[in-house]
Amino acid sequence: MAIHRDFSWENFSVDFLSAVVYHDATPEEYRPLHKTTDKVILVASMNMIADQPDYSFVRTYREEIERFILDRNPEMAKTVLKRVMHVRWSLNPRVAILELHEAPVSQSLLDSYCIALLDVGTGDVKLDYYSTYRIPLSIDMRKTIYNDVLLYDFQQQAVKALNEKINVDGPAAGLLVMPTGSGKTRTATYFLLRDMISQGYQVIWLTHRHMLVDQAADAFCNAYPLIKKNKPTAKKFSMICVSGQHSSIRKAEKTDDVIIVSVQSGFRSLEYIEPVLARKVIVVIDEAHHAVARSYQRVVDFIRRKRRKMKLLGLTATPIRSTDRGSKRLLELFNENIIYSIPMSKLISKKILADPHFERVETAVNFEPQINVNEAKLIKRFGELPATLIDRVAKSAKRNKVIIDTYMKKREQYGKTLIFALNIEHCYTLCKDLQKKGVKCDYIYSGREDNDRIIKEFKSGELDVLVNINILTEGSDVPKIQTVFLTRPTQSEGLLVQMIGRGLRGPKAQGTATANIVDFCDKWETFNKWLNPEFIIPSVAGEEKERKNKKTDLIRFPLEAIGAIYHGITYVGDSSMRSLMSLPCGWYVCKTDNGDKDILVFEEQQDGYHAMVQMLKTQDDSVFETDVDTLMNRFFGGFVMPPYYHDLEIFYEHWKATNTIPKYHEFEERDEIDAVALAKNMITENVGVADIQKYVQDVYDKHSSIIESIYGDFGIYFKRVVDYLMDGGQPNHSTLAIEPMPMENIPFDSTPYYDLQELYQEVCRERFGGTYEGIESITWTERAYTSFYGKYYIGGRIRINCLLNSKDVPREVVKYVIYHEMLHRDNWRHDKVFREKEHEYPDYVKWDRFLDNTLGKFDFTL
Structure with missing residues (x-):
């Protein structure tokens, strides 16, 4: 344990110091010549006993620590027990103290007691800000009973696909593509625990930020009993987290089931990875669109050389890079194998993701006259603002005032708000301006030492607004964000969808029913492609067909999974400070050769779809001679938010193939058959066990079409309702209290x-x-x-x-x-x-x- 320069025994009570100094285990030479309560003399003795608390100190003086420190600080005792037992639920402080008295000695207990003493000794009680996974974790599974984890139907489909494509003989590689907020980590850890670790595979989980290490560790900790499904004799589960904020790779063992590594730590310690590799290894890359970076490739290539049959799994919401070349390299790394993907529209219809409410705010600020020749070249070449121009945009007082005023005018409506800023100065400026208005706000950026603390304050509700620079674009789990402010122009599909995705956690994922996506637009004339879907989704049928003929068509395939949510953001006209809003109101279910496809319909598009449907119903011979371009121009030509071209193509192909209009569903209709809502109603109405099936059957008979569209057949729907009934009308997201393996010194x-x-x-x-x-x-x-x-x-x-x-x-x-x-x-x-x-x-x-x-x-x- 590192030496803390600010630590001093002077910060402890005389009672505690006396109890330690005059303890039977304290050597006589460390005690004062005469018994005393003089704090100066006691501190001098303490410095001879230990420079600062360590494991040996805790072992020797555990009873005194509990009696004079934890017993007198129940809230600290509660936090210590949470760290030792890895629980998340609320604890009674007095119960926590009793539990600690009875807890067996484990490494997590020793570590947590040391941290508590260090916090007292530095005069800053901040135990909550330490990672729960700072030391290796070894869980005793001898008494663990297999307990399944509830998955949504699409997550179950993903697990099935993973077993078919990854859990095979020999090496395998592929991407799991699921939108932000859909539970990629939960799905992956379910598969890894139940189907891979139980077969003797060791998981090497790579991520690019240390704050994402804890999130992955939580997922494994919450579901480790799944190992018992295929390995009922399992005795322990071992996991170690490796990063600058966690443990060292040197403490890892071949017997570790899971090694979660920040890629920077792995890249710098390749020689220490080899001794800890098990015979069978699966490498998982979180936020896999970063996998083309040299650091990732060095680590993956190194492990593959040592374990030729290594399996490789990538998790991402955006399997695309800023260039086609980069996207091609990414897919090649994973054998051009997209194991499973699901579109956002499907998850919105299931309430897994929130209904997005788009709002466009025009700032009326024109930066183009300030652009020099070199900056113009950089914009044309890379499609992004160069740092010099970003700095000028960030310093625009007029533009910043628009951002602040927009928030203040709708403060109550926006609720918990996440702002994506341009640079560090922009972060600081926006934060301070909001604080001056009385808003509880803070900011984070890469390199700020207390980012973890600030994020936790935002999660807990202590902050109303958090300003950041792309730190929260990926992975970080912050539920119930109601509004996302986009203050930076970008042409990056991946960056855009990651930013928007932070606010799309739906009600079934402990999020919100709707999400406000507020986009701030400046006056651009020459460079007018910012966030424009026409430059993300090809709008000409010929271009789309030509792209499909290329070998690299896989590069654009995943856009179906991410495009629906941001295709409505576009820039038309230069009128000052006006908002254009559109809310999804329903969806069409279209038949295709690859099964049913959902097409999201926004409020502004309703009139166009209605007019088009009326025309198609005429059965006029001329209708059969039309094409998608004609339909788009005729019915949506003047719309600020035209439909996604590919959606309209699917709609038209359905009509041509079946001579019927696709079935349309209102979101209000979806609410009537929602499985969670139905389970809650049954609990409220106290429906008896014998009447459950009839109750669900009646709802199914009334809404069979929409239920089959969202859930599948009656059997799947019935099981989903019953699952939620068993969990009190809530999806199962419980966290287990774990029993650490006893220390065998x-x-x-x-x-x-x-x-x-x-x-x-x-x-x-x-x-x-x-x-x-x-x-x-x-x-x-x-x-x-x-x-x-x-x-x-x-x-x-x-x-x-x-x-x-x-x-x-x-x-x-x-x-x-x-x-x-x-x-x-x-x-x-x-x-x-x-x-x-x-x-x-x-x-x-x-x-x-x-x-x-x-x-x-x-x-x-x-």
């Missing part, structure tokens, strides 16, 4: 064993040709510590922790520590040059792993 012989001078001379001969100038002395410490292994002092004095002076510590480990400290003669910092020199020591990975992992498992009393 290895006996440790503390009898002095090594001649330190002899070891030092061996290092000099083997690594430095026999001599090494500048080392004045090398000695053992007088007592053992768990906070360091060795120290180099100015003048060439080296102290080696006497804890290592044991026959249970390999000889080469002690020599490796000596070598490390000798290198500090020329370099105080652990920089790249230092590490390169350090890694010249033979088998350094093995010795690092012993120091960081095995040593901590010994049972020694300091």
Whole structure:
């Protein structure tokens, strides 16, 4: 555990200090000569007992910690127990204290007690802001009973597809494409736990941000009993999270079922990955559209070289890059295999995603006169604003006033609001302007140290508005966002859908029924393609057919899954400060060669669809000679939000093939048959068990067409209602209290064993040709510590922790520590040059792993 410079025993009560100093386990030489309550003297004794709390301190003085600190701070005790048992529900503080008294010693308990003491000792009680997964987790499954996890029907279909395409003999690769808010992580972890880990596969989960590590870990922790489905004899579940904010890859083991790694940590520690790889490995890349980056490819290629039959699974909502070339590379990495995808319109119809309410706000600010030649070239080449122009847009006081005024005018309607800003200065400016208006607001950006704390405050409702720069575009789970402000122009489909997706968590996913998507538009003439769907979805039939003939048509295929939600954002005209709004009001169910397809209909499009349907119903011979372009121009030519071209094509093909108009469903009709709502009604009406099937059958008979469109046949619908009945009318999103594996400490012989001078001379001969100038002395410490292994002092004095002076510590480990400290003669910092020199020591990975992992498992009393 790292040394905290701000830590001091002075921040503790005299009662606690006295209890520790005069404890039977405290050596006599560390106690004052005469019994005292003088805090200065007690603190001096405490500094001899321990520089700061560590695992040994907690083991020795656990009873005193509970009695004088946790018992007197029930809220802290509650937080500690939540960390130890990984529960999320509310706890009675007094019950938490009793539970802690009875809890067996585990690594998570020792770690949580240390953190609590550190928080008191630094005068800043902030235990909630530490990751629950800072240390490796080992769960005792011997008493665990298999408990299925409730999945939506589309998630079940995805799991089935994963088993067909990934859970096969030999290597396999593919993408799972599911829109933001649809439960990609939940679906993937269900498959991995039940169908892969249970078969002996080790999961290497790669993600690009440390804050997404906890989200994945939560998903595994919530559902680990699924392993028992196919492996009823499973005894434990082991997981480690690796990042700068979590554990070290050196603490990982081959027996770990799940290793969640930030790609930066994996990229920098490839040599430490090899020793921990199990025989069967599946690599999962979260937010897989980043997988073309060099860091990801280095890690994946390294693991594939070591495990030829490695499986590769990518999770993403946007399987496209900013260029066709980048998209092609991405799909090639996953063998051009899209295992499963589902369109947003389908999930909106199921209430998994919220109904989007688009609002366009024109700022009347024109930046084009300020664009220089170089900036214009960059815009044309990359399709994005260059940094210099972003800076000018961000500094526009007039534009920022429009953003602030828009929020203040509809503050109550907008509710919890997430703002995507242009740069750090824009973040800061918007936040401060809102705070001046009395709005509870904060901002985050990549590199700010307290991002995690601020995000948690936003989640908990302490903040009404959060301003960020793309940090919350991917993965971060913030439910019940009611409004998203888009303040930056972009031509990136992926970035756009990720931003919009943050507000689309629907009521069945603990989100909102509707979502406000507020888009701020400036005056552009030459560069007028920002967020325009005509440049995302081809609008000419010939272009679409030509693209389908190319081998790379897979690049555009996933747009069906992401295009529906933002096809309504467009820019027409330059009138100042006016809003154009349109809300989805229903959908058509069309027959295609690949099954039923849902087409979302917005309010503004209703008149066009109605007129087109009336024309098609005429059965006039001339109707059969028309085409999609004619229909688009004739019925939607003057619309600000024309239908998605591909949707209209599907509609027309249905009509031509069946000579019938597709079935149309109103969203109000959907609400009548919603399985969750029906379950709640049955609970409210106290429907008896014997009457459940008839109750559901009556609803089905009345609305069979729409029910089959959304759920499938009666059997599937009935099971869904019953599932929700069993969970009190709510989808099952429970979090289990876990039982950590009891610690089995290895006996440790503390009898002095090594001649330190002899070891030092061996290092000099083997690594430095026999001599090494500048080392004045090398000695053992007088007592053992768990906070360091060795120290180099100015003048060439080296102290080696006497804890290592044991026959249970390999000889080469002690020599490796000596070598490390000798290198500090020329370099105080652990920089790249230092590490390169350090890694010249033979088998350094093995010795690092012993120091960081095995040593901590010994049972020694300091």
